[in-house]
Amino acid sequence: MATAHDTLSVVVGAxxxxxHIYPGLAVADALRxxxxxxxxxxxxxERGLETRLIPEAGYRLHTVDMIPFDPMLGARRYxxxxxxxxxxxxARKVIEKQGAQVVIGxxxxxxxxxxxxxxLAGRPALVHESNAVPGRANRFATALTPHVALAFDxxxxxxxxxxxxxxxxxxxxxxxxxxxxxxxxxxxxxxTARHAFxxxxxxxMVLFNxxxxxxxRLTRAALGLARxxxxxxxxxxxxxxxxxxxxxxxxxxxADDCERVAxxxxxxxxxxxxxxxxxxxxxxxxxxxxxxxxxxxxxxxxVPYPYAPHDHQTHNARVLADTGAGLLLPDDETxxxxxxxxxxxxxxxxxxxxxxxDAARPGTHATAADLMAAWALRLAGRTPVxxxxxxxx
Numbered sequence: 001m002a003t004a005h006d007t008l009s010v011v012v013g014a015x016x017x018x019x020h021i022y023p024g025l026a027v028a029d030a031l032r033x034x035x036x037x038x039x040x041x042x043x044x045x046e047r048g049l050e051t052r053l054i055p056e057a058g059y060r061l062h063t064v065d066m067i068p069f070d071p072m073l074g075a076r077r078y079x080x081x082x083x084x085x086x087x088x089x090x091a092r093k094v095i096e097k098q099g100a101q102v103v104i105g106x107x108x109x110x111x112x113x114x115x116x117x118x119x120l121a122g123r124p125a126l127v128h129e130s131n132a133v134p135g136r137a138n139r140f141a142t143a144l145t146p147h148v149a150l151a152f153d154x155x156x157x158x159x160x161x162x163x164x165x166x167x168x169x170x171x172x173x174x175x176x177x178x179x180x181x182x183x184x185x186x187x188x189x190x191x192t193a194r195h196a197f198x199x200x201x202x203x204x205m206v207l208f209n210x211x212x213x214x215x216x217r218l219t220r221a222a223l224g225l226a227r228x229x230x231x232x233x234x235x236x237x238x239x240x241x242x243x244x245x246x247x248x249x250x251x252x253x254x255a256d257d258c259e260r261v262a263x264x265x266x267x268x269x270x271x272x273x274x275x276x277x278x279x280x281x282x283x284x285x286x287x288x289x290x291x292x293x294x295x296x297x298x299x300x301x302x303v304p305y306p307y308a309p310h311d312h313q314t315h316n317a318r319v320l321a322d323t324g325a326g327l328l329l330p331d332d333e334t335x336x337x338x339x340x341x342x343x344x345x346x347x348x349x350x351x352x353x354x355x356x357x358d359a360a361r362p363g364t365h366a367t368a369a370d371l372m373a374a375w376a377l378r379l380a381g382r383t384p385v386x387x388x389x390x391x392x393x
Contacts, residue, residue: 224336
């Protein structure tokens with residue numbers, strides 16, 4: 001057990017996509033707020049966005065040799081057990097060398113070695129499941145620790161009976177810029193945000209967000225909608241393409257004379273500005289996005305990625321669609337014409353957009369990072385220097 005004089009040391013397993021990395025960073029930041037001199041590092045791989053996002057956020061990244069929990073690997077899937085054992089050994093060395101008192105697994109295949117490494121090193125581990133249906137890595141990880149946190153309460157029905165009984169719903173940890181952006185703050189930031197995206201004051205902004213790397217289906221549909229609405233002065237589309245597609249999309253907008261009605265960006269470094277400027281969002285249904293939409297009361301058209309494991313994005317989308325806060329649109333029906341028929345009436349009815357925003361259930365997402373930090377500190381036997389919310393029960 002750590003004493004009050006020990007330096008707090010935490011290892012966080014997170015990687016692959018922004019949907020696991022950003023919540024992990026939010027928890028790390030909450031730990032730093034609670035214990036300013038804490039030593040916090042991450043375990044990930046060389047494949048994902050963690051190689052850029054984690055160092056940019058000021059945290060050290062240790063990489064392990066882990067391959068995805070993916071049946072599409074073909075014959076390589078038979079290497080998973082050996083890869084897991086090897087990468088867990090690598091994670092164990094990181095945990096022991098850093099003297100970590102607790103390990104946090106944020107889901108995704110890079111976190112499984114961290115949780116197993118914690119078990120091998122005899123350290124407590126806290127696992128967070130961000131999706132409405134747990135992924136393969138966390139199905140494995142939740143068998144290794146009694147400490148299981150959920151973003152959505154409905155996830156419980158997809159866990160084993162043992163894990164469901166001990167799991168606690170804390171919400172999705174959000175980065176502080178978004179967690180603190182309530183409706184009043186959104187309105188105050190709106191003019192600055194719209195200027196940043198080149199949106200005219202009188203136009204309604206529709207934000208297309210395909211996740212960390214963009215989504216080809218959403219980008220093509222946005223281009224089709226831009227061509228259809230290129231003479232409308234009252235609408236402006238902001239299309240997040242992902243870095244790889246940015247130049248092609250900008251060229252397509254220019255060729256079709258759509259630059260007056262649409263702006264393409266490769267990445268959104270300031271999601272708070274994007275949310276403050278937007279009137280409506282068209283997006284995939286990653287767990288972080290769904291939690292942000294629910295927290296901010298942002299109306300949305302949700303297009304779940306159809307190949308997500310266990311169709312978890314559809315289950316995520318229903319968190320909003322079941323309350324009327326969002327509309328669910330199948331991927332294979334998403335094109336410019338379909339969106340025009342769906343979005344046009346929404347933009348023409350501000351009261352309906354307001355009702356959709358009001359229907360969102362914010363839950364505890366805005367405080368989830370602090371709740372996770374408080375839980376981790378309890379497992380580490382530490383008292384925060386700066387107060388945090390009580391551990392959920």
